Amino acid sequence: MSSHRLPTLLALLVVGAALGGVALVPATGVAQQQSGEVIGQPDVSFATASGEMIAGSRSELSIGITNRGKIDKGGPAQYEERVTTARGMTMEIDDSNGPIDVRTGQITVGNLPTGSTETTVPITVAESAEPGTYRLPIEYEYQFTRLVDYDPYGTDYGEFTRERTGSITVEVTEDARFEVVDTNMTAQIGDQSDVSMTLRNVGSKPASDASVVAESRSSALTFESGETSSNAFIGAWEPGETRTINYTVSLATDAARRGYTLDLSVNYADTDGIGTSAPPMTAGISTVDEQSFAFEDVSSTLRVGEDGEIAGTVTNTGPQTADGVVVQYADDSANVLPIEESVAVGSLGPGESASFELPIEVGSEAEAGAKSIGFAVSYRNQNGDRRSYDKLDVTADVAPERDQFDVSIDNATIESGGSRTISVAVTNNLDETASDVEARLFANDPLDTGETDTGYVQSIEPGETVEVTFELAASGTATPGKTYPISFDFRYDDADGNSQLTDTVRAPVDVVESEGGGLPVPLLVGAVLGIAVIGAVVWYRRQ
Missing domain, CATH: 2.60.40.10 (Immunoglobulins)
Known part of the structure; x- marks a missing residue:
């Protein structure tokens, strides 16, 4: 090593020890056309790229990271880039002293040359957060090259590890905020159901032109439009005021018996007339089984070519009361025809039964034997809407035709x-x-x-x-x-x-035989005819 570089390297060793670490990289042996030193270091700062945060919300916080780099002694561009680059940078946000919860741990930034980059972290602002500005410390660490010493015989690098603390500020403001305070959310599989939820503006500011959008996470749960989302307009919404929103939802007949989730979002205009969206919420819908019915004790008096009846007992096997229950003939046979299309049996609570008799005509062209005949049950659900349950078949014996x-x-x-x-x-x-x-x-x-x-x-x-x-x-x-x-x-x-x-x-x-005796009638007729013929012959000869 040349004598003029020794004092400089010794000085850097002292500086490196003070900074926490130093490594000297020996010359590479690649011939250089000139000699000199490049001295510099990264200059990292942080800034918040997101706007204002609202108390009681969850959102993404964008953090801008800038490296301006400092050159104390310049030289070739590749060496200036090396001394100003923060390599393998990591950072961690300290949220222990405020109402803001950063929901991530250590963040890896990687190599950071001069310029800017951005990273996003999820945060939650507590509902109790007072409006104002909150400082969040950031502890970060990186490696860098403080000195590059080069000459025709090789290049030496002074490597260091640096730990620093920066900060960002987050501004929390008051605005309209909403939460679900009550629900009446039970839907029946295979039917339409009315559900409702009550929301309150728990913020300190009013909202205008507010609307609540509910979106189903499952295609099995749809709204009255047949779509998986529905928008309810609310209008003006004062702080502390509640609003109840009603929706009509439908659960498919093949829907699983489980809870379903609605994503809720409130869109509104703030006090400045600027359109905004409140933090998203969720609401759950519980389910009950499909309404169903069963037939028991079915008997038949059907016979080919005659009128008969099918009688039995209908039972409400579903989870809810069915009003206006009607047993209906629901077959399309050309030879088995209903004399009466239906018979009413009244209201049936869960597990309740009622007897029915339905007169049926069997045509003379029908064949005797056991026949499966389609039946249905019509009823009114909890909302008073008429529904039909048609998963019912009756096996009825049809007796052979007989003389009346x-x-x-x-x-x-x-x-x-x-x-x-x-x-x-x-x-x-x-x-x-x-x-x-x-x-x-x-x-x-x-x-x-x-x-x-x-x-x-x-x-x-x-x-x-x-x-x-x-x-x-x-x-x-x-x-x-x-x-x-x-x-x-x-x-x-x-x-x-x-x-x-x-x-x-x-x-x-x-x-x-006639019991009166005498010659039989045919013999008498023959005798009369014979006498007539003989008489005719005698008369002819006499003439």
Whole structure:
């Protein structure tokens, strides 16, 4: 090392010890075209880049960091840059003596050449913070090169570590501030619900043209518009004054049973007419299960081609009272048709039940057997709005088709060529009373009806049997020992007063020999014809 550099390096060793550390970097061996020294150091300062803070708020505080750098003895640019750069800089804000809470620990800035940079930290200003200016100390540390000594034989660096304390100031002002003081926030899955919240201006200044925006964090929770946010206008809002805001929310039918969060923001104009937003707030919405119903003790009297009913018990299995409950037929079968579309059962509290009966008509084209029939329950919810629960199916047995009336003939015989009065036992197979029953007899050759081919009965109860008489005749061509059919149909009024006509019911009649003796009618007819022919031949010959 040349003799002229020794005093300088010794002096720097003394300065380095005072500053807390020094390191000498030996020459690199790279040839230099000149020699000299560059002496300097960083010059770091801090400033607050954010505006005023409001008591009781959370926000981001922007801190500007500036390094102006100081050159005590200049030289080549690369060496001047080295001595003015703060390397590996870290900083930590001391918030122990004020109402401002800096919500971060040590901050790494990194290398800081001359110029400015900015970092952001989250802070909370206590609600109790008085308006004014608050100083926050900043403890920071970095490494730097105090001296660069260079000549044609190499370069030496004097390295130091520096710890310093700076500060920033934060101004806290009073303004309108808001907080949620009460809520009525319960929503039902699969339904619309009215919810409300009460907010108070806890600040010291009024707000004008205020509005509260509520935004759902879940797509399953929407507002009356179908969107996930809704804006409620408030207007003027004085300090200490409360406002209750009502929203209508909807929870999807597949929404999970859990709490849901609304983000709340109040936008307003301050006393200077400048638009601003209050610190954000949150409110929670609790949920209850979807309103539901169940059927129990279901029975069926359905039969192909007849009117019947489905009866059972409907139970409110949901969490809330349902008013105006109506059991509804909700199927689209072409062969199973409701006589009445619905039946009302009144109001049902949670767990309460009521019986119902719904008349159903089954067409003659329907097939017998078990059928799944769709039902629904209509009701009014807690807000008086009409709702429908359609997750209900009823399994009903449909019995095979049968004759509405059975007929049985006492002594079902008739003599060939004779006539008689027959007595027919008519039994009502229906599950209801048949009134104004008109029975009619039909017969085909060689049988025929007499003057009395209809009968009338005022009413026949279910399962009751009555006697109806008819006149029946058999021509002489009816063959003894052979069975011939006769038919009946019945026109009647059902329990609802509707006129019905049954299908044809057939019954057998046996033809027997005439008990009066003599030649049978065919033989007599043949004999008469023979005599006539013989007479005609004799007359012809005599002529």
